[in-house]
Amino acid sequence: MSAFLAMPALLQAAVDPQAAPNFWPWFLATALKLLVFFTLYMVIVAYSTLAERKISAWIQGRHGPNRVGPRGYFQPLADGVKNFMKEETLPPHVNKALFIIAPMLSFVPALMVWAIIPWGAAYASPWGRIDMVLADLPIGFLFTLGIGSLGVYGIVLAGWGSNNKYALLGGLRSSAQMISYEISMGMSLIPVLLLAGNVTMRTIVNQQAEMHAWNVVTLSVAFVTYLISAFAETNRLPFDLPEAESELVTGYHTEYSAMKFSMFMIAEYANMVTQSAMLATLFFGGWDIPFMTADNTGAVSGPLVLLSVIIMMAKTLFFMFFYIWIRWTLPRFRYDQLMSLGWKLLLPLALGYIVVVASLMLALDAMGIERGLAYAGIFLAVNAVILFIAFSLIDRGRVLSPAYGRASAEELARLRGITAARANLSTQAGD
Amino acid sequence: MAINVKVVDRPLSETSYVRATLKGLGNTFKHLIDPHKVTTQYPEQRESISPRWRGTHRMLTTEDGKAKCVACGLCPTVCPANCIKLVPGEDEQGNRYPLVFEIDEFRCIFCGYCQEVCPEEAIHLGRHYENAEYSREGFVYDLERLMAQTHPVCEMWDPADPKGE
Numbered sequence: 367m368s369a370f371l372a373m374p375a376l377l378q379a380a381v382d383p384q385a386a387p388n389f390w391p392w393f394l395a396t397a398l399k400l401l402v403f404f405t406l407y408m409v410i411v412a413y414s415t416l417a418e419r420k421i422s423a424w425i426q427g428r429h430g431p432n433r434v435g436p437r438g439y440f441q442p443l444a445d446g447v448k449n450f451m452k453e454e455t456l457p458p459h460v461n462k463a464l465f466i467i468a469p470m471l472s473f474v475p476a477l478m479v480w481a482i483i484p485w486g487a488a489y490a491s492p493w494g495r496i497d498m499v500l501a502d503l504p505i506g507f508l509f510t511l512g513i514g515s516l517g518v519y520g521i522v523l524a525g526w527g528s529n530n531k532y533a534l535l536g537g538l539r540s541s542a543q544m545i546s547y548e549i550s551m552g553m554s555l556i557p558v559l560l561l562a563g564n565v566t567m568r569t570i571v572n573q574q575a576e577m578h579a580w581n582v583v584t585l586s587v588a589f590v591t592y593l594i595s596a597f598a599e600t601n602r603l604p605f606d607l608p609e610a611e612s613e614l615v616t617g618y619h620t621e622y623s624a625m626k627f628s629m630f631m632i633a634e635y636a637n638m639v640t641q642s643a644m645l646a647t648l649f650f651g652g653w654d655i656p657f658m659t660a661d662n663t664g665a666v667s668g669p670l671v672l673l674s675v676i677i678m679m680a681k682t683l684f685f686m687f688f689y690i691w692i693r694w695t696l697p698r699f700r701y702d703q704l705m706s707l708g709w710k711l712l713l714p715l716a717l718g719y720i721v722v723v724a725s726l727m728l729a730l731d732a733m734g735i736e737r738g739l740a741y742a743g744i745f746l747a748v749n750a751v752i753l754f755i756a757f758s759l760i761d762r763g764r765v766l767s768p769a770y771g772r773a774s775a776e777e778l779a780r781l782r783g784i785t786a787a788r789a790n791l792s793t794q795a796g797d
Numbered sequence: 798m799a800i801n802v803k804v805v806d807r808p809l810s811e812t813s814y815v816r817a818t819l820k821g822l823g824n825t826f827k828h829l830i831d832p833h834k835v836t837t838q839y840p841e842q843r844e845s846i847s848p849r850w851r852g853t854h855r856m857l858t859t860e861d862g863k864a865k866c867v868a869c870g871l872c873p874t875v876c877p878a879n880c881i882k883l884v885p886g887e888d889e890q891g892n893r894y895p896l897v898f899e900i901d902e903f904r905c906i907f908c909g910y911c912q913e914v915c916p917e918e919a920i921h922l923g924r925h926y927e928n929a930e931y932s933r934e935g936f937v938y939d940l941e942r943l944m945a946q947t948h949p950v951c952e953m954w955d956p957a958d959p960k961g962e
Contacts, residue, residue, distance in 0.1 A: 425825045427835040695825045696818060757815050 387494030395496045403500055407480050410686075411635045412442035418635075418690050425694045452624035457528075460621060464527030469622065469629035472520025475513045476636035482509050483643045484567045486653045486675035487666045498653070498671060499567070506565035510644060511552055514599065517633065518544040521601075521608060521618050524630070528621040536617020539701065540608035543598055546708040547605075551595035553716035557588040557723040558648050571652035579742030580651040585723065586749040587756070589649045591716045596641040598708065601634065602689055604696040607704060642685030646678060653678040715756065722748065848952040851907045851922040854900050855950055856943035864944055865919035868895040872911035872920055880904035881911060898940040902928060913953060921950035 387395065416431065416438070423430030432438040456462065486498035503509050518541055525537015558581055559565055562573040574580050582589045598605040609617045619630045646652060653674035666674075699707070726748060735741050837844055846852075857865050868885030880903075886896035911920045925948035930936055 421829065424829045424831075427828060427831070427833065429834055429836055429838065432838075691822065691825065691829075695821045757813075 385494050387491070387496065391491070391493035391496075395491075396500070399498070399500055403480070403485065404477075407477075407636070407639065410639055410683075411632055412446070414635050414639060414686055414690075415445065415631070416441050417686065418693070421687070421690045422694045425691075446628075449625055449628040454624045454626065455621075457621050459529045461527040461529060464523045465621070466626075468520050468524035468527055469626045469633075470520070471523060472517045472633040473629040473636075475516040475520075476633040476640070478513050479510050479640045480636070480643075482506065482567060483640070483647060484571060484652060485678055486671045489668065489671045490666055497568070498675065502566065502568060504566060506567050506570070507555060507558075507644070507648065508565055510640070511548070511555070514637070514640070515544065515548050517637065520630075520633065524622070525618040528618070530621055532614045533618050533620045536608045536610065536614045536620070539610075539614075540601065540618060543601075543605065543607060543704060543708075546705065547595045547598035547712070550591055550708060550712035550716045551599060553713065553720065554588045554591035554595060555648065556716075556720045557585045560720070560723055560727060561585065567647055567652070570648060571654055574651045575654040577737055577742055578739055579746075580649060580654075582649040584742045584745040584749075585649070585719075586746070587715065587719045587752050588723075589645075590753070590756075591712050591719070592649065593645065594707075594712060596645060597689070597692065598704070600637045600641055600689075602638065603693040604699050605704060606698060607701060610698065638689050639682065639686060642689065643678075643682045645685050646681035650681050652681075719752070722752065846924055846926070848924070849954060850924045850926075851909045851951050853902065853923050853925040853928060853946060853948065854905075854911075854938065854943055855921045855923045855946040855948065856898070856940065857919055857921060857950070858944055864895065864898070864940060865917045866895050866898060866915075866940075867917055867919075868893045868898075869916060871914045871916065875910045875914045877908060877910065878904045878906045895940060898943065900938050900943065902936040902938060903933065909951065909953070912951065923948040923950050925949075 386392070419441070420430040420438070430438065431441040434440040434444040456465070481500040482503050484497070484499040484502070488498065489496045521540040521544075522537045525533045525535070525540070528534070558570060561581065561584065562570045564570070570581075577584065597603075601608050607617075608614075609619075614620070619627055622630060655670075655674055655677050723745075726745065730741060730744060735744070859865055868883060870883060870885065873879075873881040873883045880901040882897060882899040882901075883895055884897035885893055887893050907922060909922050912922050915921075920943075923946060925946070928936070
């Protein structure tokens with residue numbers, strides 16, 4: 367009680383804007399951030415469903431939803447109301463406990479990961495420095511990898527608990543796919559870690575700002591492997607095998623309806639938004655304002671914070687658009703293509719790239735080159751060579767195996783011989 | 798036999814996944830910013846229908862508001878779907894008129910034979926297709942309902958002018 371009475375005095379107490387705030391200012395700021403960021407998050411998630419439908423429509427030469435509100439802008443609200451009003455079915459053959467717990471298990475991790483994304487430069491308030499991140503965890507992106515991959519339990523349990531063969535197949539595929547791609551995802555983040563020397567998101571953003579080059583320039587190969595793995599991790603096309611509506615009747619959420627189904631959908635879009643924010647933070651400089659150094663010096667003034675938040679938001683929304691754009695361009699992979707891409711291409715590429723980055727850093731540091739534009743330029747040159755090799759030499763129908771196998775000439779001749787012999791036998795028998 | 802599938806060594810431009818992907822992305826983006834839409838916004842915009850469109854029936858009336866039908870019985874006879882129910886009646890002057898004239902729009906196959914066969918040009922098919930009811934019984938149109946329809950009627954095919962010019 368005495369703490370509440372003392373609050374105004376504490377709030378007025380002016381401290382160094384760069385220092386960490388006292389408990390009550392910190393508490394209030396965190397509560398406010400919680401409210402603002404999560405409201406923003408849910409609104410973005412809701413409106414990304416509309417964006418998906420609108421962009422898909424425009425790509426296909428249609429108008430998209432345009433009935434609810436002006437030009438269909440209230441469609442997400444209508445969808446939400448619809449999902450609440452719909453009948454919640456509980457099929458008699460399901461494992462009730464798992465069936466009910468599965469949507470929560472995919473929903474909760476999807477929301478949790480959002481907490482560690484830094485949304486802007488720290489704000490120099492009169493009560494101390496306020497970071498534009500909900501939880502500046504010291505384990506940084508490891509948290510995203512760890513909690514993000516808990517989402518697979520939701521999908522697997524949904525597949526198992528539904529007691530339905532299509533749902534089970536979807537769950538199985540999903541577990542295999544997510545485990546495979548998690549490895550290359552983690553491996554493609556190690557170069558980022560090597561360069562930043564730390565896993566916290568703030569250090570990674572600061573490192574990119576100090577080098578005057580985003581990681582997408584210095585670590586382009588890691589960016590490509592991370593991007594592909596991120597698509598696989600969020601079960602988006604061309605990796606949406608767990609859903610695969612044409613073969614598995616939407617896979618793991620076949621048996622779900624109303625709000626439980628909606629929770630899977632929200633989790634999918636929430637994961638997309640989070641991965642977009644991760645891509646923006648890890649490889650596109652996060653909230654760093656391009657061609658400006660004023661935002662890199664610790665806590666900054668209000669307008670600058672706002673500008674950095676807008677920059678970060680723009681980057682995140684660009685990747686959201688990219689997700690949707692890819693979805694309506696590429697067809698789904700076959701299962702063996704998915705596996706061979708993950709294990710035979712992405713994983714060796716990511717592993718090899720770690721070695722390349724580590725040795726390059728060792729060499730450049732030994733040569734005494736400052737971490738700056740020259741440093742980034744050398745990295746860019748090496749990346750260009752690796753990407754050229756990857757895209758011109760490997761990408762000859764080998765990245766994704768075609769539907770037929772390539773038999774050797776002798777094997778082909780032998781097989782043709784067998785067919786010819788059979789044909790001879792049958793004609794003789796016929797006579 | 799699958800073993801005789803021809804394996805072709807295609808050039809790089811055809812087998813490269815990355816090139817195909819980039820090309821596809823370019824193509825979809827071109828469509829994304831293209832303002833041309835192929836869909837029709839249905840309740841507001843409607844596709845124009847042919848003058849020979851055979852839709853919901855209509856019974857034409859004389860100037861004094863009576864049905865033109867003389868209950869000759871040709872339409873129920875010619876109807877291949879057997880969807881017209883006609884009970885003829887006769888007044889004191891000996892004029893025949895239908896006591897009951899019902900068309901089951903669900904049974905009807907919209908062939909237009911009834912319109913072709915009608916000597917009085919009474920029963921017509923119409924240029925109208927928006928039928929919705931809450932029950933099956935609602936699709937059995939009686940004489941009053943057929944007379945109350947106001948949509949334009951179907952024009953029959955004219956052999957002298959096969960393209961309707």
